[in-house]
Amino acid sequence: MPDLLIELFSEEIPARMQARAAADLRRLMTDGLVEAGLTYDGAAAFATPRRLALRVDGLTDESPTRTEERRGPKADAPEKAIDGFLRSTGLSRDELEERDDKKGRVLFATVTHPGRPAADIVAEVLERTIRNFPWPKSMRWGDGPLRWVRPLRRILCILTREDGVEVVLLDVDGIAAADVTEGHRFMAPGPFRVTGFGDYERKLKRAHVVLSADERADAIWQGATNLAFASGVEVKEDKGLLAEVAGLVEWPVPLMGRIEDRFLSLPPEVLQTSMREHQKFFSAADRTGRITHFVTVANRDTADDGATILAGNGRVLSARLADAAFFWENDLRVAKAGMDEWLAKLANVTFHAKLGSQADRIERIAALAREIAPGVGADPDQAERAARLAKADLASEMVYEFPELQGVMGRYYALEAGEPEAVADAARDHYAPLGPSDTVPTDPVTVAVALADKIDTLTGFWAIDERPTGSKDPYALRRAALGVIRLVLDNRIILPLWGPMRSGFSAYGLAQPDPNDPEDFSGMAEPANLEAFLHDRLKVYLRDEGIRHDVIDACLTGDRTDDLADLVSRARALNAFLATPDGETLIQLYRRARNILTQAEDRDGVEYSYGAERALAETAEERALFDALDAASPAIDAALGAEDYAAAMAALAPLRGPIDAFFEAVQVNANSPSIRRNRLNLLSQIVRTAERIADLSRVEG
Incomplete structure (x- = not known):
């Protein structure tokens, strides 16, 4: 099973596009390979300012042979219809099979799709990927129709097996795939051949290219913090800037410089923003929090250890900060006058x-x-x-x-x-x-x-x-x-x-x-x-x-739904209550009471809302429920008055037993109209008591 290595080598890719481009390359290639019948063990994509790379491990050598059965026209259909079906299948008339169908004799074709070598499939999928790559912005150059984010210079595409390397045959607008790439633009610009991903990554490192964006970011941060420690300052963490700078360099070399004293009186946010936005510099502060140094990241080693680069960056930074100081002084004049201007x-x-x-x-x-x-x-x-x-x-x-x-x-x-x-x-x-x-x-x-x-x-x-x-x-x-x-x-x-x-x-x-x-x-x-x-x-x-x-829906009722703190307190208390055995059972009993009550009201055309009398209770279970409701009401009133919804839920919990016993022992729809009405009014009292906290009818079973 071969391993696939692809590199698309170009002019500089904008840092903000690199991570997305690497992910798109991986997605488009692996999806295309799988759709064509190949499988693989794993894949990883990489990006540097000048290259997108993809490794696919354990790729199958060829796609499997596939058999497809296709239904055609009726056997006695016009010749033109049959000829069209034959052309679509690539078969002759005597290779078709007639079968009985509900509509008569119908022609069927068995089409065999032979397996294809991995190299052919890779070439096809890669060309399609390159020509249709979803760059946010792209450009054309030269005379060809190809579009890429910046001019595409090389395509590396190889399949590595134990017995050797196969260069995938592919040509995209005159750019032929090969086993060749290039190193750092300045430090190792010459081309070199590779035999697989491990060889590719090692030779790139020797050619002053760090392939992994995470590795470049780690090197930048480690170098910056070491420089800061040596100068007695601390680099301000900025993950967004770190990711961006890692996309600007292939061989990161952090350098530290000092900000001119005349700019140290500027607000630290001004210093940090100006350096970040204009220069892509990190800020470093002393123990008092005052920003005194900057860290820039060069893309190469130099004979003078970066002194010339640092001096040039320092001059540009001073010009930028001079502008900021001018703005600051003008703004202070207006501010001290009250900002009316x-x-x-x-x-x-x-x-x-x-x-x-x-x-x-x-x-x-x-x-x-x-x-x-x-x-x-x-x-x-x-x-x-x-x-x-x-x-x-x-x-x-x-x-x-x-x-x-x-x-x-x-x-x-x-x-x-x-x-x-x-x-x-x-x-x-x-x-x-x-x-x-x-x-x-x-x-x-x-x-x-x-x-x-x-x-x-x-x-x-x-x-x-x-x-x-x-x-x-x-x-x-x-x-x-x-x-x-x-x-x-x-x-x-x-x-x-x-x-x-x-x-x-x-x-x-x-x-x-x-x-x-x-x-x-x-x-x-x-x-x-x-x-x-x-x-x-x-x-x-x-x-x-x-x-x-x-x-949440149960609590979005009543006349205080614009009091978010109250609403959320009720929702949290109800949510916690429903997670207890008492809460779960009480909801079931509430639902039963409400269903019986609703059916009776619909049938009778009246509302059973008031008038339940303990004196009309015939059973001990009825009387116990009256007593439990009377006992719970003051506690619920007090809890609701204090907006202590957890306590209100706790006051409901003792009703579970009496309500359960009532339903077990009492027939609500009694033969006596007065007893039936009294029991329905008692159910109404249960429902109203529970709904003082929330509309429990919205709680799902």
Whole structure:
């Protein structure tokens, strides 16, 4: 069984495309080989800036011979129909078989597909893969039609067996497959032959090419941390940058330099962002956290141990940081004057064509933050002030140059303007959380502004009927909804959201739709409201926590469904209760009581809701159930009043025995109308008691 080695050697592949390209090469080749009838033991793909490589171990020598039976036309069909069938099968008329069928005599053909050598199949699949490779962007060069991310220079394709190496015969627009590759562009540019993957990887290493991206990343990080340790500093971890730089070099050589003293007064985030975005440098900080050094990664060894490369990079970095220092000084002038200049500029910055300017949005957020502040324990004046300044840095020169620093710079500028820490912190943190793993702010002022920001986003885009559809969510409304949920739940905020949402809709001249009235949607395109959208996001969030979907549905009832903390407390308590023997049995008994009650009400045309009297109880089991319900009610009342839903569930648990005994001993549909009515009213009391916590009819059996 041969091993397959493929290398597609080209000009430099963009680092951001390499990992996906390696995965695509593996997928397209292995899928194609399997579809053609070959099997294999394992496969692995690799990428460097100049090559994609694939190894496939234990490939079968040839595809198996395959027999296919095909049904043709009727035996007495017109000659043209029969001739067409013969052409499609490659058989003659006397090689067909006639069989009896429901429609008469029918022709059948048995077609044999002989096995094919692995080399033929590999050539066919590889050519198709190259010509149809899914690069995000590709180019043509020369006179041929072939497209590749950068000009393709060589194709290496060999099958290695114990008795030798077979070069797969393949030619793609004049590029013939061979057993030849090249090493490092500068350090070992000559071509060389290989006999298999092990030989290929070893010779590449000798030619100053590290094939594995993970190995290159490890070498970069190890070298950078060693250099930092020697200089008494620590490299700041940046996994994204590490992966990107590993895709820029084939022979990584980390080099450390020092930042000029004149730039050390810049905020560390500015230094780190400028070096990362413009130069792909790692930042290194001293023991006080001040960034003083940088690490660059060269693609070659040099006679002067990288001194010339480091000096050149240092000059370019100084020019970049000089620009950043210029932006910083200009921004400080505006900040110290109160940032009014920036706020005025935001009146001319469009947030959305249908939702006004950034200045309009700030006014809406400020009003919402003041409204929300008491509910989250924040000072309303500070919350409103923070909301008015939180986005001022969007007009600053630094954020214009580095948009990823929005909020971070806002905090620096707010402090320079003499604002309180809470107001400055809100500028930095009100965008959070941006994702499921992002840290949730806890300062009350920040929480008020963050909620106001996200609620304005949701109500605004709902108002103009720009809602997520399927996988499309161009305005990140699902993320905004999840942000609201996490802010409320992580901070344990008791805050009904429908009030701020009503205010959000009102800011756009729309009355808030009543969630209980499908027709009250104030001109919205369809009867789907924002509360339902939040609930859908909440379901996803709680399912990830392990809470059953039917439990969530059971709690999404009543008049407090916009109080997310209360809703989630009920869901967690019910979910835990249902996992106990008492909970499981009680749900079954509840369901039985509800079914009997519903059937009786449908049949009788009345509602059995009130009037169960202990005096009409005929059996000990009935009286015991009356007593148990009377005993449980005060405990349930107290627990619900304290919003202690675990205690409310615990108060339900003792009802299990009396209800079970009642059903075992008592016939609900008694012959006496008065006794029957009393027992149905007793079932109604059971159902109502259980449903005070949640709509248990939605809990699945």
